[in-house]
Amino acid sequence: MHIFDRLKQMLHGLNSPDPQNAATATGTPNVTATTSDQAPMVNHTEALILVHHLDATGHELQAPDMIAGYVGDEIHLPAVNITGYHLVNINGLTRWFTKPQAQIVLTYERQAGQPVWAYAYDIDQRQLIGLPTMTRGPLGTAYQVMAPTVAGFKLLRSVGDLTGEYTTTSKTVLFFYRNQNWHQTDLSTGYVQIRQLTPVFPNPGATSTTYLTTLQPGSVYKTYLRVQLNDGDTWYNIGDNQWIPETQVQLTNGNQLLLKLPRGYRTRDAHQVQQTGIVSFVPGKQVHTYLEPYGRYLTTVTHGEKVILTERLVDDNRVVWYRIQNRGYLPGRYLTDLDPADSLF
Incomplete structure (x- = not known):
């Protein structure tokens, strides 16, 4: 039911001598109405009502509507819909034309925008x-x-x-x-080999640690982040909140680690594909691709970039890798919107 139809029912209740016929107005604008017990006699006196549309500050939102009739006739308000506003108050509304000139003021409130x-x-x-x-x-x-x-x-x-x-x-x-203490970072830098007994620290630049683990000389670790501090020192991340200083390591290609793994570790379930995918990393950033899974860096691809995939394989850790055409391997977790769609494993 239109808002003005509901108002008409309210006014009918207000003009009724039987209070039990009064209509409730839950969810409708506040109405200040002129009421009487019965309709005035139709005397063919011309009547005109101006309907003003105002905002909360009293400014006109659109040109006033004019309703013409005769004294004693029933008033029919026009349907009004002002984009971006909702009606909160009506002043001067009557059911009938009661005098030659009158006005009705409709007050609107600006609707709230989305956050x-x-x-x-x-x-x-x-x-x-x-x-x-x-x-x-x-x-x-x-x-x-x-x-x-x-x-x-x-x-x-x-x-x-x-x-x-x-x-x-x-x-x-x-x-x-x-x-604020980090000057420069590099994501996923490859492998490092430990030179001497090395403690593990909770954050770059730390001088003490509660970790009991001490890394043994000659051991090789995958790194996930390299950080250069403002003082020039460089640290490597080898796991969640696990950092070692660059002074204790040397870079390596990780061959020592890969040679200890079964040959199938790198080739299990490998097969050719013809797919496309979207790189999903950090908006505006690039992620490295690898010459081979867990191998050395080859190049980078950009978040949001559409790439062509030519090979898919799964290693013994059930990590899915894709070969990007002419651009090396990328873990499947950095790809979305595969076409055609593919299962995780």
Whole structure:
């Protein structure tokens, strides 16, 4: 039922001498109405009502509507729909024309726009730091998102519109940060070989550790992140919160480790494919490809890039690898939207 039909029922109840016929108005705008016990006599006196459409500050949202009739006639309000606004109050509404000139004032409130969400990410550890924040305001009004201050981190860049207007669609802004003591990082650097007895530290630059593990000389470890600190020291990450200083290692191609593995480790379930996929990493960043699974770096591919896949294999750890045409191997976890679709294993 249209809003004005419901209002007409309300007014009918107000004009009825029987209070039991009064209509409830739950969910309808506030109405200030002129009421009487019965309709005035139709006397053929011409009557005109101006219907004003105002916002909360009293400004006209559109030209007034004119309703013409005769004193005693029933009033029929026009259907009104003002984009971005909803009706909150009606003043001066009557069921009938009661005098030659009158006015009805409809007051509208600006609808709320969809929210703008802001997220703060550690770009190196690829994790959320701090709680997401949300801003919201009236539809069509301006917004401005400010980068939050995160203790111990420095802002690198943002992705998304920092300014704009609230619309009917929600928006997202991503802020990327780096540890303030880190000067430069390199994701997944390959393998290192331990030179001498080496303790494992909880973070780059640490001078003490609670880890009981000591790495043995000659042992080889896969590294996942290399960090150069502001003081020039370089550290390697070999697992969750496990770091070793560059002074204790030397780079290696990992052949010592690979030769100890069964030959099938690198070739199990290998077969040719004709597929495409989308690289999924960190927006605006690149991920390394490998000359062979767990081998040396070959090149990089960019987040969001569409690539052609020519080979698929699964190692003994059930890690899926794909060969990208002329660009080396990439773990399957960095690929989405495979066409044709493929199962994980």
